[in-house]
Amino acid sequence: MVSIRDRIIIALDYSAGEEALACARKLQGTASYVKVGMQLYYGAGPSIVASLKDMGFKVFVDLKVHDIPNTAKGAMQSLASLGVDMVNVHAAGGKEMMAAAREGLEKGAGNGPKPLLIAVTQLTSTTQQVMNEQIGIPGTIADSVQQYARLAKEAGLDGVVASPLEVKLVKESCGTDFITVTPGIRPVGADTGDQKRITTPEMAFSIGSDYIVIGRPVTQAQDPAAALSQIIEMVRNENGTT
Ligand code: C5P
Numbered sequence: 284m285v286s287i288r289d290r291i292i293i294a295l296d297y298s299a300g301e302e303a304l305a306c307a308r309k310l311q312g313t314a315s316y317v318k319v320g321m322q323l324y325y326g327a328g329p330s331i332v333a334s335l336k337d338m339g340f341k342v343f344v345d346l347k348v349h350d351i352p353n354t355a356k357g358a359m360q361s362l363a364s365l366g367v368d369m370v371n372v373h374a375a376g377g378k379e380m381m382a383a384a385r386e387g388l389e390k391g392a393g394n395g396p397k398p399l400l401i402a403v404t405q406l407t408s409t410t411q412q413v414m415n416e417q418i419g420i421p422g423t424i425a426d427s428v429q430q431y432a433r434l435a436k437e438a439g440l441d442g443v444v445a446s447p448l449e450v451k452l453v454k455e456s457c458g459t460d461f462i463t464v465t466p467g468i469r470p471v472g473a474d475t476g477d478q479k480r481i482t483t484p485e486m487a488f489s490i491g492s493d494y495i496v497i498g499r500p501v502t503q504a505q506d507p508a509a510a511l512s513q514i515i516e517m518v519r520n521e522n523g524t525t
Contacts, residue, residue, distance in 0.1 A: 287488070288313075290493060292316040294345075298322055299326060300323070304335075304338075313508040316343065319331055343371075344369070355381075355387065356390075359387035364391045368398050369399040403444045428443075432453045436461055442463055449463075463492050465482070467482060468484055469481040469482075470514055485517055488518055
């Protein structure tokens with residue numbers, strides 16, 4: 284059984300590598316998984332992944348790849364060679380693209396551990412109106428998330444990024460082993476910032492999220508390690524897990 288600590292991914296949303304590493308140093312020994320998104324990857328370059336790995340962290344590189352199958356495959360091969368633990372693609376790229384991404388990832392990982400490949404379904408910032416009227420997808424967000432999750436599973440992916448509110452639906456359609464990674468997490472009393480549909484860490488785990496992604500409530504705290512420890516304790520107490 285994976286411990287709660289290993290299921291909390293801290294989003295290091297900084298542009299400068301030095302700032303991200305300073306925050307990571309404060310979290311060493313408390314956090315085990317960090318996320319490098321576009322801001323940090325494009326600002327600091329791929330070497331940031333090696334620096335974080337050298338510090339002992341697992342690294343989720345969140346670049347949401349969406350391109351023709353051959354390019355997605357090459358991108359994943361390059362990312363795998365950096366030693367990443369989790370990467371993602373947009374399910375909207377289709378089954379062939381997702382399958383090519385899987386192939387590239389496995390090729391890049393060689394005989395090493397296989398990184399998890401996760402699909403982005405509908406971004407949590409997308410409303411139903413935008414999806415229907417601008418993107419041109421009919422139906423509800425839930426319908427679309429369900430369809431994309433099924434497609435990702437058929438393409439051989441490990442799971443999806445989804446709102447905690449969609450976890451149940453994804454597990455019902457794709458099985459409990461299909462991984463859900465959920466952002467939009469706020470401990471009680473934390474500043475919500477720009478996140479709209481939020482869930483507490485305790486609630487996210489109790490509804491079945493496999494991994495939760497938390498950024499500012501930890502990284503912007505005066506003492507990030509203490510903030511994270513408090514979250515871990517709360518989840519352990521509420522959910523009776525390790
Ligand atoms: O600071 P905060 O906890 O809001 O950070 C959440 C992280 O999760 C950010 O890096 C954000 O880009 C990412 N994310 C999200 N919603 C999605 C996908 C990713 O908030 N649907």
